[in-house]
Every structure is written in structure tokens, then in C-alpha cells.
Amino acid sequence: MDAVERTNQEHQRRWIKDKKVGEGTYAVVYQGREAATGRKIAIKKIKLGEFKDGLDMSAVREVKYLSELRHPNIIELLDVFSAKKNLNLVLEFLDTDLEMVIKDRSLVFLPADIKSWMAMTFRGLEFCHRNCILHRDLKPNNLLLASDGQLKLADFGLARDFADPGYKMTCQVITRWYRPPELLFGARYYSTAVDIWSVGCIFAELMLRTPYLPGESDMDQLKTIFRALGTPTEEDWPGHTKLPDYVPVGQFPRLPLRDLFTAATADALNLLQSCFHYEPCRRISAHDALSHPYFFALPNPTHPSKLPKTGTQLAAAAQTTARPLEEVDANVTGKKRKLRADGDEDGVTLTRNIARKLDFRAAVGS
Structure with a gap:
């Protein structure tokens, strides 16, 4: 047994599989x-030996x-080991996803709850994009929820x-329902x-409690998008008719x-439209989204620990008063005003600070 194999077995012995969950x-x-x-x-077991060329790359990626991205709003990779032609990824345990929460009709969402989930989504995505990584599969069941919210x-x-x-x-x-039109046109x-x-699309789904743009095929997906948002013109989207798979729809x-999202605030609709x-x-970029007025207007985002939870927290628990953002970090809004006053054009440092504060870690346990 060589040193590599011994090391691999040592890693394998650190972890015990109990039951299959998916x-x-x-x-x-x-x-x-x-x-x-x-x-x-x-433990995510990827059966490398059974698939055609190309699928191994997904595991490698x-x-x-996950080895590069260490962030409170990105799942943590704890270890990696191989066994019997399988690659095993050891991840932190998260047994609930946002799709489960959306579908649980016993839960009532407050606007502050939606704002909190959106803040954490943008915060994790901003970190990915800042590090030049596209996720390319964002949807509610790929947004997992930890026990602390x-x-x-x-x-x-x-x-x-x-x-x-x-x-x-x-x-x-x-996934098709969350795929933008440029990809449907073959960009x-x-x-x-x-x-x-x-x-x-996730933001809209949180407000509607049902998928916003559910197409049955790629062509139907385009029709579903255009029915909801209007058919684009050359003024709306210069050059889209030149994309490889463009067809008139x-x-x-x-x-x-506003006709559909009747309860949404003007700031929420503006961010959605962006x-x-x-x-x-x-x-809008994830960086700029974190500075959007939506996140600084009332109601303040719900503290993650007080967000609705599937099975363990009924709708009444969702009525818990949202913790003001200023209590989490009293300087955030002041920093934002100071940035504008000082004429700082790029806002990179500020937005990263806001991104860090929107996870509410400073108030955990309060």
C-alpha cells in the first residue's frame, strides 16, 4: 500500500455513512x-466509473x-476521499432547502423573511462572482438551509x-425554469x-409561492418568459435576433x-425588474444588488434564526419581530450615506462590508 492509498483510507475512516437521503x-x-x-x-458519493466522458468533469469542478469558496452562504466542503471507483465529497449537513420551505403551506412568509433569504442568496453569489465563478444552476432546491437559518x-x-x-x-x-433567454437562444x-x-426567478417564486416561469420545453420556456415580460425588441435587447438558436416566438x-406582484413594494419590484x-x-450585478434600496427600507430583514422552518416552526413563529438591520450593525446605513457624501464611485469595499453584515452573525443568540 503506497502513501497516497494510506492517506485516502485515513480520510475515509474519519467518516461514517448512516443512511441514504437522496x-x-x-x-x-x-x-x-x-x-x-x-x-x-x-456524504455525496459520485460514481465516476459508470459514466461517459464529460461527467467526471462535474465532480472535478x-x-x-468548493475547495476555493469558503463563505458563510456557501456550503462547506469538509473532506474528499475515493473508494471503489467512487469519489466521496464530505459536506456540512443541511437537510432542508428553500424549495421545501416554499412548498410548505403551513408556513407564512413575511416580506422581511423574503428579504432575508434574498440578502443571503445575493451575498453568497456576490462572493462567487467576485472570485470569477459562475454557479449556472441556481434554483430553490440548490439553496440549502442550515439549522441556524x-x-x-x-x-x-x-x-x-x-x-x-x-x-x-x-x-x-x-434548470429550464430558471434559465435566461440568451441561453435558450443558444448564446x-x-x-x-x-x-x-x-x-x-427565485425572488418571484418566494413572493408567489409557486414557480414564476414554468415552461414545458425550451420553446415553451421562451413563450412563458415573453408572455410574462413581453417580447423583446431590438431596443430592449440589441442583437438578440443574431444569436445562434434564435427563432421568432x-x-x-x-x-x-405590479399586475401580478400586487403586494410587493416599489423597491422590491425595482430589484426584480433589475x-x-x-x-x-x-x-443588476450581485455586488450592486447588495446596495439596492430594497435591503435598506422597512421592513428590515428577519434574523436568520427566526425565519420559517419546515416541520419545526409553524406560521406563528414567522410573526417574530424582525431584528432591525441597524441593530446588527449600526454603522451600515451610516457607511452607505458616507460613501455617497465622499463620492466613492466604485463602492467595492462598502458593498463587501454590507454583504458581510447581511448574514446577521453579529446578532446570533440575541
Whole structure:
């Protein structure tokens, strides 16, 4: 037995599989525990030897990006080991996702709850984009929820870096209901805007408690988008008719978002619309979203520990008074005003500070 194999077995002995909790096309997920401490963990077993060329790259990417991305709103990779032609990813244990919460009709969402989930989503995504990584599969069941209420981006199997803007990428990414129109039209060069469209769909779903743009095929997905948001013109989206898979889909009028999202505030609608610009370069960035007035207007975001929880927390618990953002960090809004007064144009340092504060860690336990 060589040194590499011995090291691998040492890693393997640290973790104990208890029961299978999920299975997909490429992987099986087990609940387990750390042998020494009993701490709950998840083990994602990827059966590398059974698949065609190309699928192994998903596993490699997931390990690569999760190893690089250490952040409170991104799932933590604890260890990696191989066994019997399987690659095993040891992850922190999170047994609830945002889709489960959305579908649980016993739970009532307050506007402050939605604001908190959106803040944490943008915060995790901003960190990915700042580190030149596209997620490319954001949807409610890839947003996992920790026991303390923290939301964490998960499933980086389709992620990739975008350091080279001239490099072709596949358009066959992002689950259809959350896929932006440029990918449906076959775009091979794209940016962080594809993830922002997905976040807009998640934002809408949180408000509606049902998927916003559920198409049955790629063509039907385009029709569903255009029925909801209007058929784009050359003025709305210059050059879209030149995309590789462009086909005319029909003419649909632009309907005000207010007609459907009747309870949303003006700030919420503005942020939602900023995610849904047809021209990708006009969509808001995750960086700028964290400074959007939506996050600084009342009601303040709910403290993560007080967010609705599936099965263990009824709708009455969701009525807990939201902890004011100023109590979490009294300087955030002051810093924002000072930035404008000082004329700091880029806002990079400020937005990262705001991003850090929006996880409310300073108030945990209060």
C-alpha cells in the first residue's frame, strides 16, 4: 500500500455513512457523522466509473470550486476521499432547502423573511462572482438551509470560472425554469448575468409561492418568459435576433410586474425588474444588488434564526419581530450615506462590508 492509498483510507475512516437521503442521476447522498465527534455530515458519493466522458468533469469542478469558496452562504466542503471507483465529497449537513420551505403551506412568509433569504442568496453569489465563478444552476432546491437559518448555495457541479471572457461555454446549463433567454437562444458567450436571471426567478417564486416561469420545453420556456415580460425588441435587447438558436416566438405585450406582484413594494419590484432585463449587460450585478434600496427600507430583514422552518416552526413563529438591520450593525446605513457624501464611485469595499453584515452573525443568540 503506497502513501497516497494510506492517506485516502485515513480520510475515509474519519467518516461514517448512516443512511441514504437522496439520489440523482450522477450521485447518491448519505447522511453520516464524523467518527471522532459524532457531528452530522453529508456524504455525496459520485460514481465516476459508470459514466461517459464529460461527467467526471462535474465532480472535478465541484471539488475545485468548493475547495476555493469558503463563505458563510456557501456550503462547506469538509473532506474528499475515493473508494471503489467512487469519489466521496464530505459536506456540512443541511437537510432542508428553500424549495421545501416554499412548498410548505403551513408556513407564512413575511416580506422581511423574503428579504432575508434574498440578502443571503445575493451575498453568497456576490462572493462567487467576485472570485470569477459562475454557479449556472441556481434554483430553490440548490439553496440549502442550515439549522441556524443561514442560507447556503450548493451543488456546484455545473459551475465554471469566467476569467477569460472570450472563451466559449455551453448553453445547456441552468434548470429550464430558471434559465435566461440568451441561453435558450443558444448564446455561447455569457456572463454573471445568467445567474442573476435565476435569482430573479427565485425572488418571484418566494413572493408567489409557486414557480414564476414554468415552461414545458425550451420553446415553451421562451413563450412563458415573453408572455410574462413581453417580447423583446431590438431596443430592449440589441442583437438578440443574431444569436445562434434564435427563432421568432410570437408577439406578447409587456405587462407591469405590479399586475401580478400586487403586494410587493416599489423597491422590491425595482430589484426584480433589475434582474429581468433582457439585455444581459443591463441586469443588476450581485455586488450592486447588495446596495439596492430594497435591503435598506422597512421592513428590515428577519434574523436568520427566526425565519420559517419546515416541520419545526409553524406560521406563528414567522410573526417574530424582525431584528432591525441597524441593530446588527449600526454603522451600515451610516457607511452607505458616507460613501455617497465622499463620492466613492466604485463602492467595492462598502458593498463587501454590507454583504458581510447581511448574514446577521453579529446578532446570533440575541
